[in-house]
Amino acid sequence: MSSRYPKDFIWGVATSAYQIEGAAADDGRTPSIWDTFCKVPGAIFDGSSGDIACDHYHRLEEDLDIMARIGASAYRFSISWPRVQPNGKGPMNPRGLDFYDRLLDGLLKRNIAPHLTLYHWDLPQALEDKGGWAEYDTALRFADYAQVVAQRLGDRVKFIVTHNEPWIVSILGYETGIFAPGIKDRKKAYQASHHLLISHGLAVQAMRALGKNIEFGIALNLSPFHSLTNDPADLAKVKLEDGLLVRWYTDSLFKGEYPDDILVHLGSDIPTIKPGDFDAITTPIDFLGVNYYSRNVVDANKQVPPPGSLGMTEMGWEVYPNGLVELCTRLKQDYKNLPAIYITENGAAYSDKLDGESVHDEKRTEYLKLHTDAVANTIAAGVDIRGYFVWSLFDNFEWAFGYTMRFGIVYIDYKSQKRILKDSALWYSQFIASEKSSQ
Numbered sequence: 171m172s173s174r175y176p177k178d179f180i181w182g183v184a185t186s187a188y189q190i191e192g193a194a195a196d197d198g199r200t201p202s203i204w205d206t207f208c209k210v211p212g213a214i215f216d217g218s219s220g221d222i223a224c225d226h227y228h229r230l231e232e233d234l235d236i237m238a239r240i241g242a243s244a245y246r247f248s249i250s251w252p253r254v255q256p257n258g259k260g261p262m263n264p265r266g267l268d269f270y271d272r273l274l275d276g277l278l279k280r281n282i283a284p285h286l287t288l289y290h291w292d293l294p295q296a297l298e299d300k301g302g303w304a305e306y307d308t309a310l311r312f313a314d315y316a317q318v319v320a321q322r323l324g325d326r327v328k329f330i331v332t333h334n335e336p337w338i339v340s341i342l343g344y345e346t347g348i349f350a351p352g353i354k355d356r357k358k359a360y361q362a363s364h365h366l367l368i369s370h371g372l373a374v375q376a377m378r379a380l381g382k383n384i385e386f387g388i389a390l391n392l393s394p395f396h397s398l399t400n401d402p403a404d405l406a407k408v409k410l411e412d413g414l415l416v417r418w419y420t421d422s423l424f425k426g427e428y429p430d431d432i433l434v435h436l437g438s439d440i441p442t443i444k445p446g447d448f449d450a451i452t453t454p455i456d457f458l459g460v461n462y463y464s465r466n467v468v469d470a471n472k473q474v475p476p477p478g479s480l481g482m483t484e485m486g487w488e489v490y491p492n493g494l495v496e497l498c499t500r501l502k503q504d505y506k507n508l509p510a511i512y513i514t515e516n517g518a519a520y521s522d523k524l525d526g527e528s529v530h531d532e533k534r535t536e537y538l539k540l541h542t543d544a545v546a547n548t549i550a551a552g553v554d555i556r557g558y559f560v561w562s563l564f565d566n567f568e569w570a571f572g573y574t575m576r577f578g579i580v581y582i583d584y585k586s587q588k589r590i591l592k593d594s595a596l597w598y599s600q601f602i603a604s605e606k607s608s609q
């Protein structure tokens with residue numbers, strides 16, 4: 171049977187540093203804002219932290235073998251900034267860099283393409299102490315860090331994502347405060363968001379200047395918004411929420427401006443924008459990473475929408491694969507300069523139970539089948555999608571939910587650190603093998 175995906179389509183698995191590495195104080199790593207945040211009473215649902223997590227730092231070879239066993243063609247991981255540059259500026263930490271050296275070598279040896287993310291939320295605490303992302307200087311520090319990492323590791327990496335989900339970093343980190351660094355100040359949040367976007371562009375420029383053969387992009391958490399009713403107030407709410415989550419990022423990256431309606435909405439909380447900022451933000455990129463989990467059904471009176479027909483995941487997110495098709499075709503329509511897309515995250519949390527040496531996670535398998543199918547439909551609709559990454563390879567530290575949410579296709583028994591391939595991993599492995607053989 172001929173494949174519905176283009177030749178050389180990438181089938182990957184994804185993780186991030188703080189969620190899996192552990193080894194929080196090993197080999198010169200200093201605290202990140204998440205280490206600090208986890209100590210705040212009540213901040214993490216189960217009172218846990220990423221101190222040990224999946225102990226991946228000490229189990230690298232075993233974990234690489236698991237990726238190879240699944241047959242993944244790529245692995246998306248992130249670099250822990252405080253592990254490789256403990257003060258957020260100045261000297262690099264060779265022992266921290268060595269870990270990523272071994273990771274890259276291990277991947278290439280197994281024929282797995284490394285997809286590196288520079289920032290998946292673990293800002294060195296030293297930089298937060300100076301104001302974090304609310305300060306312009308942090309953008310300059312990020313560009314330096316990016317350049318040094320690309321210089322040191324860029325000979326073995328073909329894809330680099332600057333930021334993972336700047337919406338989460340700025341809004342949950344600085345406006346609602348439910349994520350690190352736990353600040354509740356909307357003005358700071360939008361200033362942080364602006365600096366994150368500038369830092370993305372400056373980092374791409376700094377890394378491109380090295381002249382290596384690397385493609386650069388950014389990963390956004392995007393989702394279509396639907397209205398619960400046709401009430402004009404609900405429709406207005408849809409437009410507002412779409413502006414805050416989607417257009418704020420896509421308009422700035424691809425049009426060089428923030429949406430007018432959102433600037434009006436923010437009033438005196440709009441960020442300070444300097445001449446030239448949008449030149450940095452619109453620095454051309456090679457791909458857009460889309461993290462897709464669900465749609466959002468909103469209504470002006472905050473009524474809870476009824477559960478979707480395909481069910482809900484443990485996070486309370488509706489299973490809604492068509493949203494991926496809708497979102498990506500809309501992006502293609504709205505932005506003539508839209509680059510290629512990678513689905514950099516997609517997956518589901520369910521409460522898995524160990525059954526001897528197995529985990530029968532039918533619902534996750536079904537979720538992945540529906541969404542890989544949606545990717546094929548999006549490609550058929552003419553969108554240039556080049557890869558898909560399951561979130562996540564492992565059960566891991568799910569931020570403010572601690573270890574209570576399991577997103578992995580590989581089960582982690584946190585007591586013994588035993589890894590057990592769930593049925594979804596076995597399905598994905600077969601799926602990848604059959605896709606590869608039909609190309």
Ligand code: FCB
Nearest residue numbers: 186334335391561568577
């Ligand atoms: C995304 C994050 C990732 C994980 C998934 C469930 O927003 O990038 O680290 O938490 O959600």
